[in-house]
Amino acid sequence: MKKGLIVAFLSVLVLSLSLTVSADEYQTYQEIVFVEEDERLLQDVSTEDFAAALASLGGKKMFGWKLAVLTKKQEVEFLSETKLKIFNNGYSTIKHDITLSTKVETKFQISSTGSLGTTISGDIKKFKGSIDGTIKTEIGYTRTETASELYEFKIIVDPGTYVTIVMKGRGIVSNGVARNYFCWIKIIEGGWETFTVTTEYYEIVKERIR
């Protein structure tokens, strides 16, 4: 009876955890292209390959995490979202003051799938539990403690014109799967991914409003 209660409790725990899905800013980028052709983001890994990666974790263990790496420190190029759009629909030239932010290298982002979660401590995003340290050891991650800076930019915009500022950049991606056991029972299972922006480039485009 007691054993049944424990199993029921753990099953509820697993169910509630499996609803957790976490995303980060890089998943809103318009395009992410790996320099090496065969590499993929976690979201592009097929169900079969994901299942195979989980299977590669092997048999159960009493306590703790099992981890497999699918992509390790692979370089990507990305096109981010448009940071800003200014429209001049009027009949005269306008001077526009824009407050822009520029990131200082390096910016670390993470995401997870399945019941593997993320948490925020201060301004640092981490994977929930001791898996955070395990992943960072596995991918050889060192955090550069830097932040962003705001600055002002003035631009003249002709009538019938709009200005966009877009961001492109380079980054490093690692991803894989992980599973956590408690008394040989699978508690947490899912995918993890880290995305480190190494450099951002900014571009101004002025176009005619059609």
Add this chain to the structure above:
Amino acid sequence: MKKVFVFLVVGYLVVGGILLLLDEPSAPSVRILSIETPSAFLITDDTERFAFSLFLDDPDAFLTVMANVTRASIHDAEETLALLLVEIVRTGAIRSDDGIRYDEFRYVFTTDGVSIDVGTLTLEDAVLSFDYEGGTTGDYRVGDVDFVFGAPGDPRHFDFTRLYAVYEDVDGRDALAGIVIGLETKTGTPIHILDVDLHIADVIVSLGEALELDELPAADASAATLLGDPLRTLLDPPVGGTLSFVTGRYFLPVVHEGRIRPVARFPIDIRYEYDGREYRFLIDDFAFRSAFADPASYGETIHRYEHLR
């Protein structure tokens, strides 16, 4: 009873000793780093904000409190510009070679009422100076600075339609290799660009090598590839010349004198001729790239200072 007394005394001594160790007085001074990096700002009026970085090993030091700064200025051997400190912002941190963490503070200024219609104030090996409450002062070397006074370009004769910088890899470091700019005249009459100045010391636009582009290059393309000369380097001498255009997209190559400089944000100052007269078109300083986290790795000089607390 005696044993209990001895036990208590020893206990007090041990606890007292631990407390004394934990309450070790903080270091008597605060360490400060400044890194000489070339910078340039377009100053459109006396409210225009610009910033310089100092790195401190104590984020709570008196230098990080606005109220403790009574006066600020920037000067070189010949010129001095009074500054108004408007904000001190902690933007990040670096770790020095000896493992000490230094928090980066951006000291944000305006020109304290100084507003010049047109002109450039060039400060070579500029020194940022502060007077602090209590009569102490601090001088920090921040590198060459250009203050370009003027208004952003009025697109009455031409406008730019596209603008980004190309950074190529030089020995694992990102180096500014040129500017990609789309240009369009307003009247269809050719415009002649006579000079393009980024106002960054030792970083020169090689206008004579300007190249019209059929396709836009990647932001990490190499100048040698774009110019079709595998032997060309970013340390080659600049080639003088002019660029005439009606409409087109151009690569304006950049060369560095002596060594590669870490350049992320700069204005663009275009001197051009239209209908027999000379004009100037300014583009505000724009961050073409994320800031360099470690400018010292480019050989930029680090200066170390120490202040009593």
